[in-house]
Amino acid sequence: MKFEEKLKKRQYSQLWQEYCGFLDLDIDSYMNIQNRLMQEQISLWSKCELGRKMLAGKQPPKTIEEFREMVPLTTYGDYADFLLQKKGDMLPDEPVIWIQTTWECGKHPIKVAPYTSSMLDTYRNNIIACLILCTSTEKGKFNARETDKFLYALAPLPYATGLMPLALNEEISIEFLPPVKDAMQMTFSERNKKGFKMGLKKGIDIFFGLGSVAYYVSLSVSTLGKGSSGKSSLMSISPKILTRFLIAKYLCKKENRDLKPKDLFKLKGFMCAGTDNRCYKDDLEELWGVRPMELFAGTEPSIIGTETWTRNGMYFFPDACFYEFIPEAEMLRTFEEEGYKPATYLMNEVIPGQKYELVISVLKGGAFVRYRVGDVYECVGLESREEGTRIPRFIYIDRIPTIIDIAGFTRISEHSIQNVIELSGLPIENWVAVKEYRQNRPLMHIYVEMKEGQILNTAVSREILKEHLTIYFKYVDSDYQDLKKILGMDPLEITILKCGTFSFYEKSTSKKLRRINPQPYDVMELLKIDKKDFKLMGRRG
């Protein structure tokens, strides 16, 4: 029986139990599911070509402990040979669909991840759990119905986000705005415009988007009714929304504010995904009157976690991936020492207040094992009295420090910045890039030191540098281009440091600064040195 039929039969409590029952698990039962499914995955993986190659002739591991001992942590590069050529028959199970995303800007154009049939089954169940939870106001109570209208500000297939409407539509005939088939042919802004236009006609019950995108899209509501094009679009608004619109217009004028989406739509559920959501959540709540529920999904791990009705931290689904956690200190050490093998901990070993880098092994015949997804989470509690849960709860922090992700769009590494600098031909001697926040919005701050000998014969003002580098960033990374195009963001900030600052820093601290996201105190130290007259000091010394 499909979800929709069960809904029609009003089996609400059974539905809650079926899809959200994992929230009632205690940690032992949770681990039992994890361990059992991992055991299955190990046996599938050990038998396939990929597994055999990774084991390099060793006997297949029999237990999970043996597996963790034998198999090193992996990154996409370990799979590239198999996956980029889509060698499905060499994987633990035959994939039914390949999902695509950007690998590393400027270096590798794309990466693909295989999804097996049973992975998709799990995905479908878990996405329904998200749907139920996003409309819930307390435990066991939810308001998802088959007649709901779903505004969807995410990319279509072959991107992971495109799976969601397809999977949902297999179980429930929710109407997506715009319809999935049409959306695939449209550009991002066309999709948003069309979605809203349909929303005005039919109403919007559920909204799902990247936090940043949702915010941008929401702002466009305020332009409704302004200008001539707005007038014509007003004609197609449903009478109910038109009444709301007119009342809201009146109130806005009275309160002297812009029109907000909450004036027009009464959302049942609001979901957001991606990075930097915490920068947007408050604003989104203000705009829509509903706090977005954050969920975590990625190309490689599929959908792995969701918040609940409290919007107060995420829980990982027990059946999507097998989770391991690298503590922050261990993670940082891997950036400093090449070849260092960090310790990993399991879900029943995490400690509240600790930040962890996530390592996943995709279950149900997935290809990735002990895979460093590149995301950092913080454990915020092992149980919650409010939600009645007894499993660890996490919040999403950011990408790992060696990657700068702005608003869920870019994936900028040291290599990509170096590439841009080289292409730009600017006489930059040394640099560090730091992700910073200004007015609660993320930006990339690059501190540069110019080549001493060339400053005289090149124009290198801060603006020139910024313009120059922005152009090259856009050139090598289409995602970066989208930041401007879609969100209207210009996230680059340049600070020029005095010549010799870096070398003095290295000399005085006797350590080399990490180029991407160095520790905040190290950056402060660098800036302090910049302010000092170190050359003089150097001579004296």
Added chain:
Amino acid sequence: MGSFAFISIIALLCYVFLLLALLAAKKNTIVNAFLLILAALILWTGGSFCMRMQLWPGLKIWYDVSILGLTLLAYAFYFFVSRFADLKKTPAGKFWLAVIIIINIINVATGYFLAAPKPEISDEGEVIFVYQYTWAIIILFGACALIILHMLYNLFRYYKNNTLAKGQFMPILIGIIVLFAGNIGIMLPFFTGFPTDILAGIINALFMFYALYKRKLFQLKLVISRGTCYVVTAGLSFVIFYYMISPLEKLITEKFSLSSRNTILVIVVIFTLFALILYYALKRFLDKIFIRDEIMQAESLKNFSLNASKSLDVSEILKEITNVIQKSISVRKIFICIADKKNSKFEVLHSTNPLENKKYNINVENPLIAELEKNNECLMMKDFRRTTEYKSMWEAEKKQLQELGIECAVPLMDDSGMMGIVFLCEKEKKAGFTYNDIVFLNSVKSIGSIAVKNSRLFEQAYMEARTDDLTGLLNRKYFYEILQQEFENNTGGCLSLIILNLDDFKLYNQLYGIKEGDNALRKVARIVKASVGASGHVARYSGKEFAIILPKYDLLSSKNLAEIIRKQIMNMNRRESDYTFKMLTVSGGISSIPYSASTVKELIENADMAIYKVKHSGKNAVMVHVGRNPNPEERTATRSESKETIYLEYEQTIGALTAAIDTKDHYTFKHSRNVAYYATELAYGYGMDEDFIEIVRESALLHDVGKIGIPEQILNKEDKLSDEEFSTVKGHVENSIGIIRNLPSLDYVIPAVIGHHERYDGNGYPRKIAGNDIPLSARILCVADAFDAMTTKRPYKAPLSVGESLQRLQEDAGLQFDPELVPIFVGLVNQGVIKICED
């Protein structure tokens, strides 16, 4: 018949009611036959009623229908009786049916036998139907009468052979008599205008219904019977209302002089009450008469409980479980999985379809098991799929359940946990499981769990008492039991015994450790068991010995089997990638009834003997014990040469030991040699084979080796020995065993040595065993030992003469000596075959 038309209507309703009720019942041939009777009655009564009412489409058609009904009724009766009495199907049945059909066709077309009547208005103004009879009517009714006569004949035949069935058939007979009476009644002037035939038809139908009820042939759904009640109540009420309203109205207005408005009210109340009472009466009737599903279920549960408690055989109980479930719930397939010995998985032990692949098993870690264990009640798969536990199912596990088409799982549990699971597949016609089904399954579960638990405990205890822990083979105790059983079962036939003795197993244990030794024993057990299969019984006879009982095996086939096993054991460890080559070999001895033994004891002894022979000849071989030689002289010729080759190896050990005796006590040395001579000669004389004789010889040489440990002053004491000294002397037997036991290659002489001081009457020492319980070799030794002791001089006594000594032997035959051996010995001495050794 005018005002009696309601009788026809009531009759019709009755038939329709029975027909409807029976249509809902579970069908079998008897019920079907009864349905045919009802159909015939409906055609007859209905046709005739409609004809009299002159209803559309016309008199002729209704007349034909009624004649068809009437004639078919005869056949239906015939058919019913044949089915009820379970008579063999004969062509007569088909013939009668054909006759009926042909008569009807002709009559419909031509009206030859009896034409349709013509309606005429009688003098009283009523419509009467006038028939034009011709002689041809005899054919019509004659055919019917013949069929009925045939039926009566059948009935009579069955009745005669089957007195028990009298009670069952009585209602049918009465019904038929009533039917006849009714048809005769129609001709009586007293009943003019009253349709006695129709009334008789109703009574007949009720009698037959009763007969069926007595045979418990109904199983009815309550819902349908309730529906039937409504229909019949409505019909009957309508008919009665229709006919009774005017007389009742008349009665009320005349007797009670009520106004017409009140009259209607009273009539309405009366009829409402009447309809209600009628409904409840009918319902009660149905409830009483029909065995409803629930009662059926309760009944089958009761039977199941009874049958299950009677049996201690797991497979039988599992069969009972599937039977009871299938009887009450129409499921396509049922599997029962039972936990294996290690409790690591549940294996399919029984399925409703014997052709079903039983290789499925469900791992104990399967989340389904945990879920069943948690709730201890019947679990629907569709519910299980919605649990969080289902999330941890492996794809392969999900697929397995799907492939098997399992829809419902019922746990069999006891206090210690799950013992098994009953899996039910889809119900027929894809019907879902009802609440009643689940309640029923839970009852089956409770009874089944207890029964399975008991039978498993019994089976376990039974196996433990009869099997060897290490190897899983029969233990020694049970081996004897089985051997005795097989011996009794195979009197006159053949029965072979193979005993396999692992060579140098002690050494193997020392080299590779006891654990490895145990592994080897397990492997050997597996090999032996696999080779023997179902053709015999395998037991662990002693620490390193395996015995195979082979009923109906002769010596040759036993030897072939033993050879195959020996070779397998020899190659057993060859494949192992071990550094050391753990070679293990086996010596086998075979004996067979009747070829080389005639009693169980002999069978075992002879097989043992054959092993000794192999052990002597270099181990790792199989030998057959051929038995006693009827011509001892022939043997003598072949003996000495073989002796040299076979026993050379042991000669040295024996030589060394006897030399030791010689140094300590020359007399004993000499005595031992003498005894060896007498004993071997006696053994030849008795007809024993060369191997036995060799064992006797060696035993004789060593029988007093224990005297090394006895002080010389006691041995050579001239006076009578004190009690203490005598017990020291007696101790030489144990001493001898103590010494020989340290020589594993000579352990076969132990039975003779330990028994040579036993007396035939049981008063000897050390074991005080008597008669044939004393090994033959020991009995021989005893005679030889005594004879030499009597004829030689000792410090404490003078020698007796040969005559005296023989006399003593004869006197003590049956007391100290074997009465069978003494005459042979005496005879051999007297014949001069045995020469007297010089003192």
